[in-house]
Amino acid sequence: MSTFVDRLGIDRLRQWLPLTTLVILVILVGALQPVFLQPATLLQLASDTAVLFILATGVTFVIMLGGIDLSIQSMASLASVVVALTVARFGYGAFALAIGLGLLAGLLSGIAHVRLKIPSFIATLAMGGVLYSSALVISGERSIMLADAERSYQSWITGTVFGAPGVIIIGLVVLIVAHVLQAHTRFGRYSAAIGAGEPAAYASGVKVGRQKIFAFVLSGGFAALAGVVLAGRLASGSPTLAAELLLPSIAAVVVGGTAITGGVGSIWRTLVGALIISVVRIGMTFLGVNIFAQNIVFGVVLIVAVAITIDRSKIPIVK
Amino acid sequence: MSTPTTSATSALPDATPAKHVSRFRLASWAPVIVLVLLCIIIASINPNFLSFGNFVRISQAAMIPLVLGLGATFIILMGSIDLSVEGVLTLAAVILSMLVLNGANGNDYGLLAVLAVLVIGAAVGFVNGVIHVKLKVPSFMTTLGIWFIGVGAANALLGGMAIRINDPMIRGLAIERFLGFARGVWLALACLGVALVVQNYTRLGRHIYALGGGEELAALSGISVARVRIMAFMLAGVFYAIGGILAAAQLGLGNAQIGNGRLFTTVTAVVVGGTALSGGQGSVLQTLVGVLIVVVLANGMVLMGVPPSVQIGVQGLMIIAAVALSIDRKLMRIVK
Amino acid sequence: MNASSPEPVLSLINVDKRFPGVHALKQVSIDLRPGEVVGLIGENGAGKSTLMKILSGVYQHDAGEIRVGGRPTRFLDAADANSQGIGMVFQEQSLLTNLSVGENIYLGNEKQFTRFGIMNWRTLYDAAARQLAKVKVDVDPRARAEDLDFASRQMVELAKALTLEERGAGHLIILLDEPTSVLERAEIEILFARVRALKSRASFIFVSHRLDEVLELSDRIYVMKDGAVVAERNAAEADVTELHQLMVGRSLQAEYYREPLQKTYRAEIAVEAHNLSLAGAYRDISFQLHRGEILGIAGVIGSGREELTRTLAGFAPHGSGRLAVDGREVTLRSPAEAVDSGIGYIPRERRVEGLVLFLPVAANITLADLESLSRHGLIDAREERRLAISWVERLKVRTPSINTLCLNLSGGNQQKVVLAKWLNAKAKVLVLDHPTRGLDVGAKEEVYDLVRAVTTEGLAVILTSDTLEETIGLSHTVLVMRDGEITHRASANPGAKPRQVDLIGHMV
Incomplete structure (x- = not known):
């Protein structure tokens, strides 16, 4: 049974690789730039990671099922525009509106995917187009700065609670809620089962379609929340506000060790993945890498991470 | 081990192939009908639609999506997807702008530069194919990564600037006309011709269909699946590079935003043309029809005063509608 | 005729194949002579498909020897088998339906029709037409395969196998793997006529679950059971009943199927079907399944028993008739609904x-x-x-x-x-769909023990099985199906089990 042993070894390696990578990266960057290890810098790192983490968390639910959501960056941007346009009139209601829209968009993506049987990457690519277009239209194709009076509503994002930045608190709440959903509820278990073996889950009486749609709803909702937080931090809303965040989000999920074939993964891993992405980004900034060229690194990281985490025994034909 | 679990239905005597036939015949003609109806509707609202000047505008709007769509069609025919369109196109446009006569450096390589760009397109496609086939990374993930690597590389080369193209041959693709249409349009048509030949008259083209129709069977017949896949991605890369040349010619410069939104139009055109995402069904001619649908619709919306920003949303809905109508759900028990 | 027979074109000598936990082929020896049709029969799991996969290059044998034209060899993959003159005609699914007939015939071998990389379609289609003429089928080589009926597709496959002749592969050996399973009787006769006509060009190995057809087409028949060849018969001297007994073979061992543990079932009805029908699959199925009862369904492929099983598991809702579980009338539209009704499904595709x-x-x-x-x-x-x-x-x-x-x-x-x-x-109800497939003997016995134990506790069980003896051995009641209908009901109390031959008569 040597294959059995091999498998265990590889599984263990796969499991601990992301965290090890994170630790090594932190030490490496800290050695290059000692200022990186100061509490203030680390706190800043955590704050900067929050939006990425929230986006990545949402898409983790979809990836766990073996699907993908390519509309999250458009949803987040749309949410930022909605907040910027309506916060003056609705106050805190604007946030609820934006997140409600996210849930609705996720529901529509999910229905298009499940009921019309459109592959998720194409359904969400299309939905992303619809959302982007909506954001362009309602914003008049420009970015909208928040007035000072409107910024007061953002204090739960920009302010601090007991010395901790609000955005970190939000990130922690997301972490707890998402972790409980993923690890301790029936939905989380069914997702893992569907991702790991959809026919068996179906034959065991799992309502596969319903679980999938719910995952897309979560993805849309978290994407909208990420947009809301981003709007608060940048004090503006724009149809392209989150455009650059799709790749890092998916990379965060995959780098964390969640397999894109589904079934294996957790919110904790996504947190580790998001932190890795942030540390890499900061490290590159320290090294003076052009901010646009950083996409090269993320693209490479994404492909390498997928290549490492993918379980080839599960996919006889790769398309 | 791989016995399909649908044996219950496959043994049914009423599962005659006849039903299948009419479905596909309709599916391949539906886009043409849609295109004709679209033209009639727009023309009846705004007769300007039928003017020669408008045809020229449509042809110019269609040339780049067509070239990109040709490349993407081959990938989608295999049942894969290529999201690296914008990455390859941007990289090609930027490198071209740096190698031909331009406003930023002293280079003037002319045709040689064009050749270099085509080779780069093929090389990126090769990388796509090798990662996808050898590392068994699903194509949408491979090409998602390559997409951003391509755009990132273009950005790194430019350092945030834009490079003006002064080469008359390149500019001429957009400016110079032949029989009333821009040279670039003729180039795009030539690409269509090449794509048709590859699709219908080469082993590569036929094997792409075979892979899309049933990869295991194709492999059993001695077709080298890996080779066909890699070559298809290379072919697509060359088409995207040509798209990059045309885009640079049209804009008159190379910048890192030159590819924005092009993937979306490309995928819309291919699927609206009726090429099935599941592979094996479709053709580059259908992609021509799909491109025309997308471009005519956009043109019509402009004529009717609809803001361009709405077009993206309309395209999104078109993708969903087209895929939903063309998918053969019986063949796909599990959709991911 | 055996004595004076010429050298075999294909010989298997003590071929052995093991998979983890399963001894799939045990010392199998088979000869195929020029111009001969050899029939291969056996129940599911007897080793036929493993043997065919070895001959078509999908698997390699572990021990023993394969000789083609007297020369020892093995087949590394499908292309290698092809190049050594082995052609294959499988069930309906081995043509690419999105390609033309001609392309299918020459798939993977188009190079001969290209010049400077450009395909000359006329020469390809002309060549394809010549191949089609060999099998005397009137099909346009330019037609798309999906437009053909199943019989024509089968002929096209035969034509495709015959292209090996042109590749100078020596004497042709064509494997016919269940080629008749989707064909009507008239179509089968045409296929058989073509095969007979082609005997001058090739030798055939014919695998089918329909014994009468094997008898009709074959010259000689090998019977396989539990991975070994248990008998060889000249078709002229064999009859259906004898072959069937050779296939199922083993005399019933009461002990093996835990018959002493078989308890009388209870009076409460767990599942009741009344005139249950599903178009194209089964019709007018009525039965009562009691708590603690094992109801075995026997029948060959195409009898409708597989579809009936899937209906009860929630995969294929019945069209008409009534189905009641625990007294409540239901239509099981999905496995989730079946589970909600108290039905558990143990599928054949365990993994x-x-x-x-x-x-x-x-x-x-x-x-x-x-x-x-x-x-x-x-x-x-x-x-x-x-x-x-x-x-x-x-x-x-x-x-x-x-x-x-x-x-x-x-x-x-x-x-x-x-x-x-x-x-x-x-x-409350378990649907056992070939529950012991792929298990070794020890594991099977454990499953039998468990099934007995759960029925004693009151669970009702519906059983379809790979072997008739397992069905008879385990069940309280056996339903026999043929062509979608129940043809026979037998009670199978311990000590008074029906004989296999009696049931076989109602199956074929």
Whole structure:
């Protein structure tokens, strides 16, 4: 049974690789730039990671099922525009509106995917187009700065609670809620089962379609929340506000060790993945890498991470 | 081990192939009908639609999506997807702008530069194919990564600037006309011709269909699946590079935003043309029809005063509608 | 005729093949002579398909020798088998339906029709037409394969196999693997006529589950059972009943099927079907299944029993008639509805539909009933652990821990986990769809023990099985189906089990 042993070894390696990578990266960057290890810098790192983490968390639910959501960056941007346009009139209601829209968009993506049987990457690519277009239209194709009076509503994002930045608190709440959903509820278990073996889950009486749609709803909702937080931090809303965040989000999920074939993964891993992405980004900034060229690194990281985490025994034909 | 679990239905005597036939015949003609109806509707609202000047505008709007769509069609025919369109196109446009006569450096390589760009397109496609086939990374993930690597590389080369193209041959693709249409349009048509030949008259083209129709069977017949896949991605890369040349010619410069939104139009055109995402069904001619649908619709919306920003949303809905109508759900028990 | 026979074109000498846990082929020796049709029969799992896969290059044999034209060889892959003159005609699914007939015939060998890389379609289609003429089928080589009926597709495959002649592959050997399963009688006769006409060009190995057809077409017949060749007969001297007995062979061993443990079933009805029909699959099916009863359904492929099983498991809702589970009338539109009605399905594709292989044992056991594990919307992990451990102990699942992925369990233990899942979900009815497929003898016996135990506790069981003897041995009642209808009902009380021959008469 040597294959059995091999498998265990590889599984263990796969499991601990992301965290090890994170630790090594932190030490490496800290050695290059000692200022990186100061509490203030680390706190800043955590704050900067929050939006990425929230986006990545949402898409983790979809990836766990073996699907993908390519509309999250458009949803987040749309949410930022909605907040910027309506916060003056609705106050805190604007946030609820934006997140409600996210849930609705996720529901529509999910229905298009499940009921019309459109592959998720194409359904969400299309939905992303619809959302982007909506954001362009309602914003008049420009970015909208928040007035000072409107910024007061953002204090739960920009302010601090007991010395901790609000955005970190939000990130922690997301972490707890998402972790409980993923690890301790029936939905989380069914997702893992569907991702790991959809026919068996179906034959065991799992309502596969319903679980999938719910995952897309979560993805849309978290994407909208990420947009809301981003709007608060940048004090503006724009149809392209989150455009650059799709790749890092998916990379965060995959780098964390969640397999894109589904079934294996957790919110904790996504947190580790998001932190890795942030540390890499900061490290590159320290090294003076052009901010646009950083996409090269993320693209490479994404492909390498997928290549490492993918379980080839599960996919006889790769398309 | 791989016995399909649908044996219950496959043994049914009423599962005659006849039903299948009419479905596909309709599916391949539906886009043409849609295109004709679209033209009639727009023309009846705004007769300007039928003017020669408008045809020229449509042809110019269609040339780049067509070239990109040709490349993407081959990938989608295999049942894969290529999201690296914008990455390859941007990289090609930027490198071209740096190698031909331009406003930023002293280079003037002319045709040689064009050749270099085509080779780069093929090389990126090769990388796509090798990662996808050898590392068994699903194509949408491979090409998602390559997409951003391509755009990132273009950005790194430019350092945030834009490079003006002064080469008359390149500019001429957009400016110079032949029989009333821009040279670039003729180039795009030539690409269509090449794509048709590859699709219908080469082993590569036929094997792409075979892979899309049933990869295991194709492999059993001695077709080298890996080779066909890699070559298809290379072919697509060359088409995207040509798209990059045309885009640079049209804009008159190379910048890192030159590819924005092009993937979306490309995928819309291919699927609206009726090429099935599941592979094996479709053709580059259908992609021509799909491109025309997308471009005519956009043109019509402009004529009717609809803001361009709405077009993206309309395209999104078109993708969903087209895929939903063309998918053969019986063949796909599990959709991911 | 045997004595004066010429050198065989293909010889298998003591060919052996093992898979983990299964001895699939045991010292199999078969000869195929020039111009001969050899029939190969056996029940599911007898080793026919493994043998065909070795001959077509999908698997390689572990021991023994294969000779083609007297020369020892082996087939590395499909292309290699082709180049050594082995052609294949499988069921209907081996043409690419999106390509033309001509392309299918020359798929992978188009190079001869290209010049400077450009395909000359006329020469390809002309050549394809010549191939089609060999099998005398009137099909346009330019037609798309999907537009052809199944019989024509079969002929095209035959034509494709004959292209090997042109490649100078020596004497042609064509494997016919269940080629008749989707054909009508008239189409079968045409196919057989073509095969007979082609005997001057090739030798054939014919695999079918329809004995009468094997007798009709073959010159000689090999009977396989449990991975070994148990008999060789000249077709002229064999008859259906004898062949069937050779296939199922083993005299019934009461002990093996735990007959002493077979208890009388209870009076309460668990499932009742009345005139149940599904277009194209089965019709007018009526039966009563009582608590504690095992109802075996016997029938050959195409008898409708597989579809009936899938209906009861929720995969293919019935079209008309009534189905009542526990007295409540139901239409089972999805497995979820079947589970809600108290039905648990143990599928033949254990590793696909039975278990989520990449989830741990515990998660698989609780998968069908997480509701009762949930407190305030959260899964009670401690209770889950406790349940999983208790099931593992009760069913004696051999696993390192309840956190082990099911992937790493042996087939028998995987099957126990599936059973544990349904017992944990308090299923009242179990649908056993070939429950012992792929298991070795020891694991089978354990499954039999468990099935007896759960019926004693009052579960009702519907059983379809690979072998008739298993059906008879386990069941209280046996239904025999043919062409979608029930043709016979037999009670199978211990000591008074029906004989296989009697049931076979109602099956074929």
